[in-house]
Amino acid sequence: MARAWAVTTGVREPTAPTVSAARRRREWLRTVLYHAVVAGLGFVMLYPILWLFASSFKAPAEIWTDVTSLIPRRFTPQNYVTGWAGFGRITFATFYKNSLIYAGVGTVAAVMSSAIVAYGFARIRFAGRGFWFTCMLLTLMLPVQVVIIPQYVFFTKLHLINTFYPLLLPRFFGMAFFVFMIMQFIRGIPKELDEAAEIDGCNHFGIFFRIILPLIRPALITAAIFSFYWTWEDFLTPLVYLNEPKLYTISVALRSFADPSAATDWGAIFAMSALSLVPVFLVFIVFQRYLVEGIATTGMKG
Amino acid sequence: MAASLYFAFTDYDILTPPRWIGLANFQRMFFDDARYLQSVTVTVVYVAIAVPLRLAFALAVAMLLDTARHGVSVYRAAYYAPSVVAGSVAVAVMWRQVFGTQGVINAGLAILGVPPVKWLGDPDLAIWTLITLAVWQFGSPMLIFLAGLRQIPAELSEAAALDGAGAVARFFRITLPLLSPVTFFNLVMQTIAGFMVFTQAFIVTGGGPMDTTLFYALYLYRRAFESFQMGYASAMAWVLLVVVALLTALLFKTSGRWVFYEAKEGR
Numbered sequence: 001m002a003r004a005w006a007v008t009t010g011v012r013e014p015t016a017p018t019v020s021a022a023r024r025r026r027e028w029l030r031t032v033l034y035h036a037v038v039a040g041l042g043f044v045m046l047y048p049i050l051w052l053f054a055s056s057f058k059a060p061a062e063i064w065t066d067v068t069s070l071i072p073r074r075f076t077p078q079n080y081v082t083g084w085a086g087f088g089r090i091t092f093a094t095f096y097k098n099s100l101i102y103a104g105v106g107t108v109a110a111v112m113s114s115a116i117v118a119y120g121f122a123r124i125r126f127a128g129r130g131f132w133f134t135c136m137l138l139t140l141m142l143p144v145q146v147v148i149i150p151q152y153v154f155f156t157k158l159h160l161i162n163t164f165y166p167l168l169l170p171r172f173f174g175m176a177f178f179v180f181m182i183m184q185f186i187r188g189i190p191k192e193l194d195e196a197a198e199i200d201g202c203n204h205f206g207i208f209f210r211i212i213l214p215l216i217r218p219a220l221i222t223a224a225i226f227s228f229y230w231t232w233e234d235f236l237t238p239l240v241y242l243n244e245p246k247l248y249t250i251s252v253a254l255r256s257f258a259d260p261s262a263a264t265d266w267g268a269i270f271a272m273s274a275l276s277l278v279p280v281f282l283v284f285i286v287f288q289r290y291l292v293e294g295i296a297t298t299g300m301k302g
Numbered sequence: 303m304a305a306s307l308y309f310a311f312t313d314y315d316i317l318t319p320p321r322w323i324g325l326a327n328f329q330r331m332f333f334d335d336a337r338y339l340q341s342v343t344v345t346v347v348y349v350a351i352a353v354p355l356r357l358a359f360a361l362a363v364a365m366l367l368d369t370a371r372h373g374v375s376v377y378r379a380a381y382y383a384p385s386v387v388a389g390s391v392a393v394a395v396m397w398r399q400v401f402g403t404q405g406v407i408n409a410g411l412a413i414l415g416v417p418p419v420k421w422l423g424d425p426d427l428a429i430w431t432l433i434t435l436a437v438w439q440f441g442s443p444m445l446i447f448l449a450g451l452r453q454i455p456a457e458l459s460e461a462a463a464l465d466g467a468g469a470v471a472r473f474f475r476i477t478l479p480l481l482s483p484v485t486f487f488n489l490v491m492q493t494i495a496g497f498m499v500f501t502q503a504f505i506v507t508g509g510g511p512m513d514t515t516l517f518y519a520l521y522l523y524r525r526a527f528e529s530f531q532m533g534y535a536s537a538m539a540w541v542l543l544v545v546v547a548l549l550t551a552l553l554f555k556t557s558g559r560w561v562f563y564e565a566k567e568g569r
Binding site for chain 2: 150
């Protein structure tokens with residue numbers, strides 16, 4: 001609709017100057033109106049996040065007396081200092097470290113293993129390929145709840161509760177979403193490249209590392225971004241497997257920190273909440289292009 | 303997966319070996335467990351309201367942003383930003399305070415002279431805080447709609463406009479039918495995701511007040527990891543899987559009637 005309008009009015013018609021002036025004014029008015037509406041709505045959308053960041057810089061007394069304001073009367077980093085101290089003598093440095101291990105190792109493992117599995121499905125003919133592919137697609141729509149219970153039992157038997165193994169090990173077997181996405185990408189690469197490499201004496205590993213891997217970089221980056229988000233924000237898995245505060249990831253730590261029955265220092269809670277979102281927004285700003293294209297082309301949920 | 307299916311027919315608390323009890327878990331679920339039925343009702347209500355609302359917002363904003371004006375990419379990023387942090391605990395913690403008795407919403411209402419509302423404490427209102435949270439995060443369906451809108455040739459709309467079709471008619475006769483495959487995809491994805499919502503309910507309302515926000519996934523978690531009834535929880539997980547699969551199948555089945563594929567795509 002809007003575009004159709006832009007096209008029709010974009011045409012310069014040789015009419016009298018008064019008419020064109022009126023038209024230009026109308027066009028200008030519509031542009032102003034458009035920006036007012038869209039920016040206004042955008043502000044409403046962003047308001048809660050801005051409010052969180054603003055509150056984290058307010059003095060404790062100001063947070064609830066001047067609730068709606070987005071500009072602290074007096075900027076104070078105090079909340080970040082008290083918040084960083086954490087609880088039970090464990091600082092947020094530990095929680096950050098845990099989250100970075102989970103998100104960092106988890107992402108590298110998930111993306112690399114998914115790429116290898118995707119290559120296998122896309123390029124190697126092996127017995128039962130159709131069957132295994134169907135299995136993988138099924139796990140795509142499987143609720144986490146179905147998988148996590150037997151997994152929990154399995155890791156309990158191995159006495160691996162309260163370690164990072166239950167969080168990281170599954171990532172080394174590829175994640176269905178990424179396998180599917182990378183596979184679609186590999187299919188777009190001409191097979192002649194593989195064949196040429198084969199003639200030159202490359203085996204499957206050579207083809208994968210020298211031909212495919214450099215060509216699927218955009219898909220790998222998109223997968224890595226999503227994997228980072230999902231792991232960084234993952235709450236259920238660490239909640240289930242990590243019961244010792246010194247192992248908490250940020251999401252679990254925040255939840256204990258903000259426990260409604262115990263929480264009093266909201267400034268500190270807001271400060272740590274805001275801080276936990278910073279890596280996510282940084283990645284978002286730096287890699288926005290990959291993200292938008294990734295969602296638009298693969299239809300992935302964010 | 304097979305293990306999970308087996309557990310569904312057992313009584314299992316991890317410490318002692320699983321005991322085969324046949325269909326007893328399912329019988330208890332459907333006939334004896336009032337909280338289970340409550341969690342089903344709550345989840346269905348949530349999905350039925352939040353998903354269409356979220357898609358409507360996503361489409362409306364996508365249409366607003368489907369233009370060649372300056373600054374659109376900035377707006378797109380701004381509208382998508384809340385969805386980037388969608389599942390995070392930080393946002394859930396924040397949301398609880400936004401809707402708290404002293405929160406932003408009540409402060410805004412106070413300016414209008416409305417007395418404070420107990421959003422999280424009122425059994426009738428608590429679920430709406432979670433629905434607004436879901437609607438707020440319409441970013442990914444919006445981007446998918448936007449990609450879909452870009453595919454529609456502008457000539458179609460222009461031709462219809464020349465034939466005298468108004469904006470409303472153009473929307474319902476051209477945009478919406480051509481967008482139906484994208485809408486269908488979004489609907490399936492969002493419905494599946496809607497049934498799995500956990501973090502938000504766990505943090506924002508904790509299932510309360512009076513179990514009015516006891517989502518299915520939350521109740522399942524409590525059964526499995528707070529009461530350690532692994533057998534019962536597995537049975538719940540399988541019912542969820544079957545229901546979601548059936549629902550998806552149903553959506554696919556009815557899609558023939560309202561999803562319009564262009565000839566070249568239809569093969």
